[in-house]
Amino acid sequence: MDAYTKVKLARSSSRPTGADYIKNIFRNFMELHGDRRFADDAAIVGGIGFLHDMPVTVVAIEKGHSAKERMKRSFGAPNPEGYRKALRLMKQAEKFRRPVICFVDTSGAFCGVGAEERGQGQAIAENLMEMMTLDTPVISILIGEGGSGGALALSVADRVWMLENSVYSVISPEGCASILWKDAKRADEAAETLKLTAQDSLANGIIEDVIPEDDIGSKGYYRMIREKLYSEIKILKEEKDLTGKRYARFRAFGSSGEEAK
Amino acid sequence: MAFLKFKHAPKNELEKGGRGEIAPAEINEQPSKTCPKCHKKITLSALWARHNVCTCGYHFRMNSRERIELICDKESFREMFTDIESQDPIEFPGYISKLEAIRAESNENEAVICGTAQIGRQECCVFVMESYFMMGSMGTAVGEKITRIFEYATENKLPVVGFTVSGGARMQEGILSLMQMAKTSGAVKRHSDAGLFYLTVLTNPTTGGVTASFAMEGDIIIAEPGATVGFAGKRVIEQTTGRSLPKGFQKSEFMRQHGFIDAIVDRSDLKAVITNVLKIHKAGS
Ligand SMILES: [Zn+2]
Numbered sequence: 015m016d017a018y019t020k021v022k023l024a025r026s027s028s029r030p031t032g033a034d035y036i037k038n039i040f041r042n043f044m045e046l047h048g049d050r051r052f053a054d055d056a057a058i059v060g061g062i063g064f065l066h067d068m069p070v071t072v073v074a075i076e077k078g079h080s081a082k083e084r085m086k087r088s089f090g091a092p093n094p095e096g097y098r099k100a101l102r103l104m105k106q107a108e109k110f111r112r113p114v115i116c117f118v119d120t121s122g123a124f125c126g127v128g129a130e131e132r133g134q135g136q137a138i139a140e141n142l143m144e145m146m147t148l149d150t151p152v153i154s155i156l157i158g159e160g161g162s163g164g165a166l167a168l169s170v171a172d173r174v175w176m177l178e179n180s181v182y183s184v185i186s187p188e189g190c191a192s193i194l195w196k197d198a199k200r201a202d203e204a205a206e207t208l209k210l211t212a213q214d215s216l217a218n219g220i221i222e223d224v225i226p227e228d229d230i231g232s233k234g235y236y237r238m239i240r241e242k243l244y245s246e247i248k249i250l251k252e253e254k255d256l257t258g259k260r261y262a263r264f265r266a267f268g269s270s271g272e273e274a275k
Numbered sequence: 276m277a278f279l280k281f282k283h284a285p286k287n288e289l290e291k292g293g294r295g296e297i298a299p300a301e302i303n304e305q306p307s308k309t310c311p312k313c314h315k316k317i318t319l320s321a322l323w324a325r326h327n328v329c330t331c332g333y334h335f336r337m338n339s340r341e342r343i344e345l346i347c348d349k350e351s352f353r354e355m356f357t358d359i360e361s362q363d364p365i366e367f368p369g370y371i372s373k374l375e376a377i378r379a380e381s382n383e384n385e386a387v388i389c390g391t392a393q394i395g396r397q398e399c400c401v402f403v404m405e406s407y408f409m410m411g412s413m414g415t416a417v418g419e420k421i422t423r424i425f426e427y428a429t430e431n432k433l434p435v436v437g438f439t440v441s442g443g444a445r446m447q448e449g450i451l452s453l454m455q456m457a458k459t460s461g462a463v464k465r466h467s468d469a470g471l472f473y474l475t476v477l478t479n480p481t482t483g484g485v486t487a488s489f490a491m492e493g494d495i496i497i498a499e500p501g502a503t504v505g506f507a508g509k510r511v512i513e514q515t516t517g518r519s520l521p522k523g524f525q526k527s528e529f530m531r532q533h534g535f536i537d538a539i540v541d542r543s544d545l546k547a548v549i550t551n552v553l554k555i556h557k558a559g560s
Binding site: 123125126127129130131132133134135136138139140142143144146147162163166167169170182183184185190193194207208209210214215218220260261264265267268269 | 364365367368414415416418419422444445446448449450451452453454455456457458460461462463464465467468483484486487488489490491492505506507511512515516518520521524525533534535
């Protein structure tokens with residue numbers, strides 16, 4: 015399957031969204047709203063619940079399925095208040111020693127006048143900084159689109175996994191094509207060039223694992239992810255110097271080979 | 276003589292299209308620039324004498340070496356990590372040849388220079404991004420150098436003064452460029468957790484992934500007048516929203532009004548302000 019076909023699959027509105035994962039994986043989930051500063055961003059759903067017997071905090075970017083729902087969720091493009099809500103819930107998780115699980119699915123952070131006025135860049139930057147030293151296990155799963163800084167702002171984790179047909183990229187293939195060749199229609203070529211598939215990310219050492227999608231959306235599928243999360247978090251809970259290892263994980267990116275002198 | 280560097284410097288994408296371009300050399304005429312704000316012609320030597328600020332107050336961009344000369348005490352800058360250069364991690368078409376051309380043209384090997392220096396006799400670490408090198412975009416080399424200067428500053432208990440100018444993450448290095456946002460933010464966080472001081476000076480333009488990482492992570496954030504500071508590009512926002520943008524949108528004055536910048540400082544006052552801020556933090560530690 016070529017890269018751009020994967021991009022289209024990753025964007026498909028028939029894929030399970032963040033809310034579907036929450037509903038099918040966790041027990042007794044309670045949604046917690048708002049960033050306590052400005053508003054509640056519907057593009058991010060956050061809350062608390064159980065993973066088996068384990069209390070956890072869950073943060074998910076939600077795109078919605080129907081046209082109406084997708085409008086309400088800003089097509090999964092979070093505003094600064096969304097990232098600030100996520101950080102508030104993650105800090106709360108740290109306080110109560112709860113692991114954090116993020117489901118990431120966005121074409122990018124919301125692009126608009128209000129988002130800039132409320133500091134989109136600052137909100138993302140703060141998440142990157144604070145997540146790096148969050149003293150509790152963090153796992154992020156890219157379930158669809160991993161669009162640039164808007165996706166990274168929920169992916170500074172101890173483990174990052176990607177679904178088989180999800181993508182992770184610094185720029186959209188359309189954006190890349192229009193800068194490079196002044197032609198957004200050459201997005202298929204750009205998608206290949208950017209090496210944005212889950213398999214590319216694994217090969218580049220950016221993620222730890224690729225999750226197969228054979229029976230995506232089925233009971234067995236969610237059970238598989240539940241068990242995978244549960245066993246991995248048990249391992250992470252035993253880790254010594256978790257935040258030191260998290261720093262080392264990111265520190266290694268782009269400092270290999272001849273550069274590491 | 277620093278201003279002589281202008282001969283070969285301003286040739287990147289933003290400077291094209293008549294904004295601040297060097298006028299073609301004519302007989303008996305000194306090389307000059309036209310101010311995009313007041314449209315007056317000003318000679319390069321006169322401009323340099325005013326730290327690249329027009330008489331109307333317009334702040335022209337300056338390259339990283341000129342910035343060092345303006346801000347750091349004479350001959351105090353000791354450059355570090357000069358051997359770090361970008362690789363071609365995703366084998367992006369044309370990237371290597373583009374890098375080679377820019378290296379030759381700019382006399383720099385990457386879009387940031389780092390080192391130790393004294394500013395008003397205050398010992399500190401300094402990084403200065405270079406707009407004339409691929410629009411100050413952040414790839415693995417920029418990320419690595421920024422990370423190293425923060426690690427060095429943490430180890431040696433030094434403050435960091437950083438000058439940002441950037442179009443964002445460097446597309447040609449793909450996902451590895453994006454990862455530099457997290458990597459540099461981690462290094463800033465460790466420096467911060469050690470109780471050390473970080474001052475950011477935002478210069479025109481500071482955008483994209485650099486705004487969404489170390490540019491916005493300073494304990495104190497100051498900006499030059501009229502600098503564009505934002506995350507998403509103006510054109511992209513206009514296209515996405517179909518609305519025209521408010522006056523002064525994403526200028527440093529606008530960003531201060533919205534609470535994201537501590538102070539806007541004229542270039543002529545910059546060294547004195549930085550010195551004062553460093554002294555206050557030294558006295559408190
Ligand atoms: Zn002028």
